[in-house]
Amino acid sequence: MQKNSLIIPVVFLLIGFISAYFIFGSPLNSNDSVSTKNNEKQATELFSSINPFAEKNKNPALNNPAFNNPAINNQSEPNRLDYFADEISQIKQQLKAIEQTLALMPDTAAGSTNPASKSRNRFSTLLPRRLYNLENLLKGGIAPTIAEDIVRRKSSAELKRLELQDRAKRDNYLNTQRYYDELDNINQQDVNLREELGDESYDEYLYASKQNNRIKIASVMLGSAAEQSGIQKGDVVLSYDNKRMFSWQELKDATTEGQLGEFVAINIVRDGEIYSFTVPRGPLGTQLGTTRLAP
Structure with a gap:
């Protein structure tokens, strides 16, 4: 006391x-x-x-602003849940916008002359295309026997990559040219779902499994090859040089192929109608996004 x-x-x-x-x-x-x-x-x-x-x-x-907001506190429980659902929806839209900004990556990255760098780029661009499992394949309308075979072969390739990484760490050649050469060999043996299914079935699979399957022109730079050819903001790209395009990365890769300045056809959808334009190979001068449309 x-x-x-x-x-x-x-x-x-x-x-x-x-x-x-x-x-x-x-x-x-x-x-x-x-x-x-x-x-x-x-x-x-x-x-x-x-x-x-x-x-x-x-x-x-x-201390949470949402709890201190009288406009929310005075509402019923269902209305409050709707409010938070709207907030979550807005966050998801922001995340989607961030994903689409990846399309603004410089074109020079794909043209690197370093073999190891090219292997790393090739692996990074192939990785998202391998992220599928049996459930998604079945949802996409793929026959169960075909889906199981694809997943089994994909798992085999993934195991080979893990074994290579472990072996390279033990033998101290991780991230060397030898490592990337061996990794490139494994990647070439990996499952390419588009080649397995064909363009039409692959398109149906992407749509049925709720994945984006179209490239959307987010903006067109003034004076660019795209603007001079007549491409507009909001156009949806179907093909480039007579090859179907399903992702903005595929389109960016396609523009770096062939001879620079060579004119090729690009087909787009605008207001439900298909238009064909001729553009020179090289940067289109557009910002690209993605969208999901029925095949």
Whole structure:
């Protein structure tokens, strides 16, 4: 009891000295009003932080703006759930927009002359195309026996990649040209679903499994090859050089093939109608996105 009677006055005395230091520690002038308010705020916060008798908010939910919003608190539970569902939907749209900005990667990345770099790029572009499983294949309308065979061969290739990585680490040649040569050999033996199914079935699979299967022109740069050819924002690309296109990466890769400046055909969909344009090989001068349309 005696200890408490001594500690409490000492604490308050310490608080008084600290508060006086922040408030009266420097002379005031006409430009110090803002500084004074800040000092007072600091003193108050300090008092609250070291005052053993100050009440602290133990409910972190009360610090959430959503819980402090009267417009939300006054609504019924179903309406509040709808509100949070809308918030989640907006976040998903933002994530989708971030994904589409990947289409703005510089074209020079695909034209690297470093063999190891080219192997790394090839592996990174093939990786998303391998991310499918038996359930997705069945949802996409693939026959069970074919789907099981594809997944089995894909698993075999994945195991070979893991074994290569483990062996390269043990033998100290990970991330060397030897490693990328062996990795490239495994990748070439991997399952290419598009080749397995053909363009039409692959298109149906992408749509049925709720994946994007079309390239959408997000914007066209003034003076670019795309603008001069008549391509517009909102056009949907079907093919380039008579080859079906299902992803923006495929289109970017196709523009770097062949002889620079050679004219090739590009087919697009606009307002439900198919149009054909002629463009020179090389950068189109567009920003690309993705969308999902029925085959």
